[in-house]
Amino acid sequence: MDRRKFLTGLGAGATALVAAPQALWALTENSASKLINSLVTDINRVIDSGKGENAMFRDFERIFQRYSDTSYIAAYALGVDGRRATSAQKKAFSKAFQGYISRKYGKRFREFIGGKLEVKGVKKVKKWYEVSTIAYLKGQSPFEVTFLVSDRSGRDLFFNMFIEGVNLLLTERTEIGAILDSKKGDIDALIAELQRLS
Amino acid sequence: MPLMLRPIKFVSALILAAFAAGCATQDPVARASGEVFDPYERTNRTIHAFNRGVDRLAFRPASKGYVKIVPAPMVTSFSYFAENLSMPGQMVNALLQGDLRTAGNAFSRFVINSTVGFAGLADPATEFQVPQVDTDFGETLHKWGVGEGAYVELPLLGPSTSRDAVGVAVDFFTNPLGYAEQNTADNITIYAEIVRRMGDRGNYSDTIDSILYESADSYAQSRLIYLQNRRFELGDGEEIQEIDPFELNTEGF
Numbered sequence: 001m002d003r004r005k006f007l008t009g010l011g012a013g014a015t016a017l018v019a020a021p022q023a024l025w026a027l028t029e030n031s032a033s034k035l036i037n038s039l040v041t042d043i044n045r046v047i048d049s050g051k052g053e054n055a056m057f058r059d060f061e062r063i064f065q066r067y068s069d070t071s072y073i074a075a076y077a078l079g080v081d082g083r084r085a086t087s088a089q090k091k092a093f094s095k096a097f098q099g100y101i102s103r104k105y106g107k108r109f110r111e112f113i114g115g116k117l118e119v120k121g122v123k124k125v126k127k128w129y130e131v132s133t134i135a136y137l138k139g140q141s142p143f144e145v146t147f148l149v150s151d152r153s154g155r156d157l158f159f160n161m162f163i164e165g166v167n168l169l170l171t172e173r174t175e176i177g178a179i180l181d182s183k184k185g186d187i188d189a190l191i192a193e194l195q196r197l198s
Numbered sequence: 199m200p201l202m203l204r205p206i207k208f209v210s211a212l213i214l215a216a217f218a219a220g221c222a223t224q225d226p227v228a229r230a231s232g233e234v235f236d237p238y239e240r241t242n243r244t245i246h247a248f249n250r251g252v253d254r255l256a257f258r259p260a261s262k263g264y265v266k267i268v269p270a271p272m273v274t275s276f277s278y279f280a281e282n283l284s285m286p287g288q289m290v291n292a293l294l295q296g297d298l299r300t301a302g303n304a305f306s307r308f309v310i311n312s313t314v315g316f317a318g319l320a321d322p323a324t325e326f327q328v329p330q331v332d333t334d335f336g337e338t339l340h341k342w343g344v345g346e347g348a349y350v351e352l353p354l355l356g357p358s359t360s361r362d363a364v365g366v367a368v369d370f371f372t373n374p375l376g377y378a379e380q381n382t383a384d385n386i387t388i389y390a391e392i393v394r395r396m397g398d399r400g401n402y403s404d405t406i407d408s409i410l411y412e413s414a415d416s417y418a419q420s421r422l423i424y425l426q427n428r429r430f431e432l433g434d435g436e437e438i439q440e441i442d443p444f445e446l447n448t449e450g451f
Binding site: 069072091 | 408
């Protein structure tokens, strides 16, 4: 292949690569806020169901799997340590992490009983959408919760949330890092600890 | 307290603020990358351990008892009372920030709630649609361009930054209620604030417990949560910094 053809080919390829995401762009303001609305409805349904705590945690885990980009969230939470993890470890971590996070935040959702979350607006940021909502809880001043939604995985899923400016993923990455430090960097021990907590 | 002393204290606090801001500043590149500026980490961790001990042995049980015994509407009333007492100070801060609207709101809240609101025990100002006011001298310093400085954990008061620590001290010594005839007003403000904090500690007990006692590194968690939330309140956070979800390697997860 001569040099010139190669360069033209490369240029065409790059153009196609740049153009493709535009064409495949399925996520819209509408679908982003629809996702969060339906997430909120499902969460409220679990809270109102009056089930026992453990049944509620399992429901939250299912909701988490259905609405969130679990592989992105797990990869982010493990951070640079993910680079030295084997694929079996990655898989086990991802699963243990889902159980851990559902229980941890499921406990929080109890404070949501009698409260509601309202979608206020959607804003496009780079390749994703920020869906801002206001949480109205009993006996508390309303506060801001923002969900970040992308279709990276081929489906519209949320991949992070902010509560009054506090980045949940960053908070969890710090926590996972601290557990890993206390286990002297042993990823298997980290997974076992997450399983114990979930 | 003689009137003359106040301005002197105020000025010395300002000098302290400038000093605190001058002696510890973070490299802007490091901050943009999300790094925490914590040069006093060793001291901070010692204070954190102390604070945690005080919480576990005294503050947590007292607060839990308080919200259990005292009916919820009264807990809320005491919290309104403390908030109302802080309004004159907040008005001064709003004026220092050149924010006349907020200063007016603080003034209206104080006048309405102190009279119609049974000396501040109720909050009719909110029913009259007077917006909430929540400012302090730390925010004033921020508006004046003083940088956040280093992260510090204060004994008994908890997470702060060198800028906000100065803010807390200045707010404490310059509370206009101290100018009132009776000096007891100063003390009432402190007691009311302690009672308000007990109400918060009791009401949000699950959330606070999970940070202080259930996380692997409660110091790092408190630090991160405080800094993010404070920057959010001050509008000091950069645009939400996010790794592009399309760039992270998620293979295998």
